[in-house]
Amino acid sequence: MKPLLHMILANYRMTVRNRMAIFWNIAFPVIFIVLFGFLFTADFTVGIGIVGADTNEVSRSIAGQLEALDAFDTSTGTREDELQALEDGDRSIVIVFEEGAQPDQVSATLYYDNSDPQQSQIALSAVQQYLQQVNLAAVEGPLPVEFTTEPVASTELRYIDFLVPGILAMSLMNSGLIGLASAFVSYREKGILRRIKATPFPLAQFIVARIVSQLTIAVIQAGILIGLARLLFDLRIDGNLINVMIMVLLGAMAFISLGFVISSFAKNQEAADALANAISFPMLFLAGVFFPIEAAPAWLQPITRVMPLRYLADGMRDLMVRGSTLPDEWLNVLAMLLTAAIGLLLSMRLFKWESSTA
Amino acid sequence: MTSTARRAVSARAVETAPIIRASGLVKRYGDFTAVDHVDLDVYRDEIFGILGPNGAGKTTTLEMIEGLRQPDGGTIEVAGIDAIQQPNLVKRIIGVQLQTTSLFDHLTVRELIGLFAALYNADTSQQRIDELIALVSLEEKQDARANQLSGGQQQRLSIALALVNDPQIVFLDEPTTGLDPQARRNLWDVISNLRATGKTIVLTTHYMEEAQTLCDRVAIMDSGRIIACDTPLKLIQALEQDATIRARVDRDLDLSAIRALPGVLSAEVIEEQLAVRSRDVQATLTGLLAIASEYDIRLDNLATESANLEDVFLNLTGRSLRE
Numbered sequence: 162m163k164p165l166l167h168m169i170l171a172n173y174r175m176t177v178r179n180r181m182a183i184f185w186n187i188a189f190p191v192i193f194i195v196l197f198g199f200l201f202t203a204d205f206t207v208g209i210g211i212v213g214a215d216t217n218e219v220s221r222s223i224a225g226q227l228e229a230l231d232a233f234d235t236s237t238g239t240r241e242d243e244l245q246a247l248e249d250g251d252r253s254i255v256i257v258f259e260e261g262a263q264p265d266q267v268s269a270t271l272y273y274d275n276s277d278p279q280q281s282q283i284a285l286s287a288v289q290q291y292l293q294q295v296n297l298a299a300v301e302g303p304l305p306v307e308f309t310t311e312p313v314a315s316t317e318l319r320y321i322d323f324l325v326p327g328i329l330a331m332s333l334m335n336s337g338l339i340g341l342a343s344a345f346v347s348y349r350e351k352g353i354l355r356r357i358k359a360t361p362f363p364l365a366q367f368i369v370a371r372i373v374s375q376l377t378i379a380v381i382q383a384g385i386l387i388g389l390a391r392l393l394f395d396l397r398i399d400g401n402l403i404n405v406m407i408m409v410l411l412g413a414m415a416f417i418s419l420g421f422v423i424s425s426f427a428k429n430q431e432a433a434d435a436l437a438n439a440i441s442f443p444m445l446f447l448a449g450v451f452f453p454i455e456a457a458p459a460w461l462q463p464i465t466r467v468m469p470l471r472y473l474a475d476g477m478r479d480l481m482v483r484g485s486t487l488p489d490e491w492l493n494v495l496a497m498l499l500t501a502a503i504g505l506l507l508s509m510r511l512f513k514w515e516s517s518t519a
Numbered sequence: 520m521t522s523t524a525r526r527a528v529s530a531r532a533v534e535t536a537p538i539i540r541a542s543g544l545v546k547r548y549g550d551f552t553a554v555d556h557v558d559l560d561v562y563r564d565e566i567f568g569i570l571g572p573n574g575a576g577k578t579t580t581l582e583m584i585e586g587l588r589q590p591d592g593g594t595i596e597v598a599g600i601d602a603i604q605q606p607n608l609v610k611r612i613i614g615v616q617l618q619t620t621s622l623f624d625h626l627t628v629r630e631l632i633g634l635f636a637a638l639y640n641a642d643t644s645q646q647r648i649d650e651l652i653a654l655v656s657l658e659e660k661q662d663a664r665a666n667q668l669s670g671g672q673q674q675r676l677s678i679a680l681a682l683v684n685d686p687q688i689v690f691l692d693e694p695t696t697g698l699d700p701q702a703r704r705n706l707w708d709v710i711s712n713l714r715a716t717g718k719t720i721v722l723t724t725h726y727m728e729e730a731q732t733l734c735d736r737v738a739i740m741d742s743g744r745i746i747a748c749d750t751p752l753k754l755i756q757a758l759e760q761d762a763t764i765r766a767r768v769d770r771d772l773d774l775s776a777i778r779a780l781p782g783v784l785s786a787e788v789i790e791e792q793l794a795v796r797s798r799d800v801q802a803t804l805t806g807l808l809a810i811a812s813e814y815d816i817r818l819d820n821l822a823t824e825s826a827n828l829e830d831v832f833l834n835l836t837g838r839s840l841r842e
Contacts, residue, residue, distance in 0.1 A: 164637050164639075166637075167643070168637070168638065171623070171626060174626060179624075179625055202716055351622075352617055352619050353620065353621070355617055355620070356588065356620045359585060359587055359610065359617065359639045360615075360635065361611050361640075
């Protein structure tokens with residue numbers, strides 16, 4: 162154990178002292194989050210969509226009073242448009258008025274966004290209270306409003322909530338792919354691998370030491386990014402942080418093993434960097450880090466389906482901000498496990514101790 | 520220890536069983552045979568040198584013994600262990616300095632020595648690290664990063680790394696290549712001191728001065744083969760040659776006349792530099808001076824140089840070591 166522990170410790174030391182690695186792993190994603198976070202901060206007013214305001218006298222009066230309240234940003238439209246707006250995250254709540262059972266009665270369905278509980282709960286309880294007051298005010302006859310609530314999960318998040326899990330996935334990819342590949346290629350180029358081979362320390366342990374230290378760094382990276390986004394932008398965290406960290410480890414492992422594959426192919430540092438960039442760059446833009454990939458043209462979809470980063474970004478986002486659990490994410494988890502397994506198998510076959518046989 | 524005393528010790532050692540015994544070593548790369556049936560015996564407590572030009576197969580030979588390369592043929596026994604079957608056992612009892620190793624950039628000299636000691640599961644105490652640093656005189660640089668060291672300091676660091684497991688045998692692959700004369704001499708001191716602590720040292724070099732000054736025995740290697748192996752003194756004595764006469768000449772001269780002089784083995788002019796190898800310096804020199812005055816040729820910087828390993832190599836291969 163002593164040789165392995167010393168090697169892991171030495172890896173930590175080297176990482177902490179490597180300014181380039183610190184920049185790419187921590188500072189670079191932080192800059193992204195801060196920059197984009199401030200650029201795209203949305204306002205926090207409660208949007209209410211009203212459908213069927215003209216159904217009868219009761220609905221007209223309720224709609225008029227809601228519109229008069231400053232706390233709400235009301236809009237009216239067709240049922241279809243308003244529900245779509247709710248799904249897109251543009252409304253917190255949508256009230257649909259329909260004819261009641263009796264002429265002076267109206268039935269109201271309250272659709273609310275259950276994926277953004279903090280905001281929609283406030284709106285929901287405010288509207289419910291208001292409607293109850295309307296009912297209490299009716300002295301005689303049937304209650305003017307019959308209402309039911311209907312949860313709707315919006316697919317759209319605040320941009321920052323969408324972005325942070327993506328940036329986290331991106332930085333796991335970068336430190337795995339680029340960090341590991343360039344380190345191993347430089348070890349090979351400089352003859353460090355051969356020097357290790359000349360000691361009784363087994364290669365497998367050298368690799369394990371590297372993986373352990375990279376995984377630790379991935380967890381620290383994730384902690385810093387999530388913590389910072391929470392602090393600065395009140396990042397929504399619906400999921401279980403332990404699940405999130407498990408996904409972080411799985412994602413880091415997948416990209417570390419792809420980094421190994423690159424380091425086995427690349428003859429020198431330049432080639433390794435070029436190869437890592439050639440793989441990571443398209444993923445950066447097509448795997449849904451910065452914008453939802455569902456918005457991309459249909460012909461692009463199959464291409465994004467083979468990108469490991471897409472599964473990591475999706476899984477990360479679902480676990481962090483959509484309150485999903487690991488079993489729900491089985492596809493994304495499986496994609497990470499498969500990537501890791503294929504990468505490790507490939508690199509075990511391709512591994513070379515030295516640049517050339519001279 | 521004086522060199523005569525050293526050689527006396529090694530003469531005694533020769534009678535015991537060799538600590539390294541390699542026979543019939545072959546290594547091929549495609550059609551190219553890098554090492555061609557090499558036999559080597561190294562004895563305990565000697566400094567054994569493999570001298571040869573670049574590409575002679577020195578490093579490949581060394582690395583097969585170190586367990587870094589699998590030979591295509593032959594047997595290797597290191598301290599009684601079959602090095603081909605059990606390279607990992609061999610790695611524990613030897614120390615290795617490779618020809619070109621730069622080390623982890625972000626660790627200090629102390630940390631690197633500690634790390635390598637740990638990789639061998641050896642003593643990683645601060646005293647032990649101090650001791651190793653003192654052995655290679657790197658006290659002033661112990662907290663410097665490896666990439667801040669000069670060439671000579673880096674070589675001394677890699678020697679310290681080769682010693683972390685207190686090995687029986689230390690392999691040094693071209694330890695002084697690329698160093699300035701001062702740094703080279705410093706390193707020779709370090710290596711001689713190592714030998715005094717009871718370690719067997721095997722080194723490769725393409726500097727004949729290094730082989731001659733430092734080594735108890737030298738194997739001369741060329742094109743994958745060992746073409747001679749003995750003490751430097753005996754190798755030189757085996758030459759019929761006495762010395763080389765050198766001078767700068769300002770114009771063409773009749774080399775055939777010089778070649779006909781008594782005692783001359785060979786004569787040539789390369790870039791205005793005349794070199795006459797002779798087995799009888801006095802007779803050759805007298806004749807040479809006569810030719811010079813007869814044809815009114817000026818011989819600048821006239822000097823004679825005792826025969827050395829360079830001449831041994833030239834004599835054996837017809838080529839210069841530096842070519």
